[in-house]
Amino acid sequence: MTIAAALPLLALAASDPLQTAARGIDGAEYLRHVQTLSSDDFEGRAPGTRGEKQTVEYLKRQFEQLGLKSANPDGSYTQVVPMAGYTADPHASYSVHGKAVTMRCPEDFVAFAPRKESPVRVDDSPLVFVGYGIRAPEYGWDDYKGANLKGKTLVMLINDPPLPDPKDPHRLDKKMFGGRAMTYYGRWTYKYEMAVRQGAAAAIIVHETVPATYPWSVLANGAKTENLEINSDGPSDKYPKVADWMTRPQAEKLFAASGRNFEALKQAALSKNFKPVDLGATVNFKIDNRWRDVSSHNVVATLPGSDPKLQHEYVVYTAHWDHFGWDPALHGSKTQQIYHGARDNASGVAALLVLAKAFKSMPIAPKRSVVFIITTGEESGLLGAGYYARHPLYPLRNTVASINVDEMPTRGRTRELELVTAGKSSVDETVRIEARTLGIEIVPSQQPEMGSFYRGDHLEFARMGVPVAYLSAGKQVIGKPADYGTQQEEAYNDHDYHQVSDTVKSDWDLGGATQDLELLLRVGYALAEDKNIPQWYPDAEFKAVRDAAFSKQAN
Secondary structure, three states, rough: OOOHHHHOOOOOOOHHHHHHHHHOOHHHHHHHHHHHHHHHHHHHHHHHHHHHHHHHHHHHHHHHHHHOOOOOOOOOOOOEEEEEEEEEEEEEEEOOOOEEEOOOOOOOOOEEEEOOOOOOEEEEEEEOOOOOOEEEEHEEEEEOOOOOOOOOOEEEEEOOOOOOOOOOOEEEEEOOOOOOOHHHOHHHHHHHHHHHOOOOOEEEEEEEEEHHHHOHHHHHHOOOOOOEEOOOOOOOOOOOOEEEEEHHHHHHHHHHHOOOHHHHHHOOOOOOOOOOOEEEEEEEEEEEEEEEEEEEEEEOOOOOOOOOOOHHHHEEEEEEOOOOOOOOOOOHHHHHEEEHHHHHHHHHHHHHHHHHHHHHHHOOHHHOOEEEEEEOOOOOOOOOHHHHHHHOOOOHEHHHEEEEEEEEEEEEOOOEEEEEOOOOHHHHHHHHHHHHHHOEEEEEEHHHHHOOOHOOOOOHHHHHHOOOEEEEEEEEEOOOOHHHHHHHHHHHHHOOOOOOOOOOOOOOOOOOHHHHHHHHHHHHHHHHHHOOOOOOOOOOHHHHHHHHHHHHHHO
C-alpha cells in the first residue's frame, strides 16, 4: 500500500514560521482524518442526520484540541444553517394532439419542487422551447425575445451555446461565452433562475452527458435522496414551481410527437436570431412532497492575526463536510449502502484540519486572521457557503480572499496543478509565485467546459466580491505515462463520483495531496502577510461587487 510511503516530510525553504508549520503537517494524520470521516460510522455525512451529528462533533473536537478559537462570537464553533429537506415522488405526463404520454422517473425524467406544500401541481402548462435559456447583453444574446412565458413550462438546453470561431470552424469562439469554458450562463442553476424571472410555472433542462459533464446516473441517484434548500415559507427565487430534468431520448420523443426535430431546433438555437418555439404540447406535473425542517451547521474556527491592525482582516479556507448519506434501500450490507465521500470531500476537510494544525504551530501567527469554514449543504447547491456569505461572521469587505479545497488528489505528485479560478483576480499571481518556489507549474483548468468555477463553495464568496482560489489536481503525474492522470480522473468520474464506491483505496498515492497541502499553506500564509489586498481583474464579473463594498466602506 503506497499511501503512507508517499508522504515525505515537507521541505520548505522559507521563513521560520513556514518551516515550523511544515513540521505541523502530518501525512499519516491527514489519512486518518479521511478514513474516519468516510467510515461507515459517519453514515455518509448527510445534513440533518446522525451522520451530521457525528461529523460536527468530530470537527469541533479537532479544533478545540488544536486550541483554535471559535469563529462564532457565541463560542460554539458552529453556525446554524436553517434548511428544509424535501423528498419528492414526482409524476409527469405531456399531451400532444389529445394524446397523453406518461413519463417514468428516473428513467425519463427527474423533478423536484422545493416548496412546503404537497402535492405541488402544474396542470396543462404549454411547453415552449427557449434554446439555451440565456439572456446575455454583453454577447448580444437573448433567447427570450420578450415572449410572454408566464405560467408556461420552458424546455432548455444545458451549457452555453457552442459557437464556432468564424476564423476556424474547428474551434469555439472565445469571444462568445468563453469558447470551451463554461460560463455561469451554462449552469443549470442559472437556467432555473431565469425561468423564475420569466414567471414560468416549470422548467425542463434536457440532459446530455457531454455538455452537462456528468452522466444521467448522477441525476437519477440524486432523485432518490432528500434534497435540501435554505428554509423559507415563500416561493423560491432560485427555482420555478417545478424544476425538471429530461433525458435526451425522451426530449426527442416529445419533439417528434409535436412535429418537431430536436436536433434541428438545437442547431437553430445556435443563432442570435433564435426565438422561443411553442411546441404545441402541454405538460402536467404532480410532485408529492415530504419535507422536514433541518437544522444543519457550518463548523467555524479562527486563528487570530498577530498584527493589531491587520488582524481585523481575514483569509478564509473552506471545504464542505457533507455528502449523500446512507440509503438502506440499496442492495447489500451497510457498507454498500453508504455514500462514503472519501475524495468528495472527506479529503478536503482533512486538508483543512491539517492546515489548521500547521498554522497553529507557527511561533508567530500570520498578520491577518485565518478563518476555517467547513460548510454544509455543498452537494445541495452550495447552501452552507451561500448562507455564510449572506450572514458572515466577519465582514466580507474585510475578507481579503477565500481558498476552497475540494477533492484532494490521490494519484501521486504532478508536474503541474490546475488553477480553476485563474483569470479572475490577482490571487492568481500569489498562487503562481508560491508554486514556482516549489517547482510546480500553474495552468488554467484543462476542462473549462466543466464550469468548475461555478460548482464549488468559492463561488458564493466570489458572488459577494471576495477574490478566490481553487486548485485542482494536475494531469501530468510524475513517473507515469502521459495519459495516466487523465485516465485516472475519468475512471473516478465514471465509477466513483457521487457513488457508494467513493472510499479510501489501497492504491492511493497521496504524494499529490502532500504537494497540495504545501502549496495551500504557502498561499494562505502569503495572503495573510501581504500588505496589499488582492484585487479583481478589470473584466471580472465580480469586480463591481467588491468595488461597491469598498466604496460604501469609504463613505
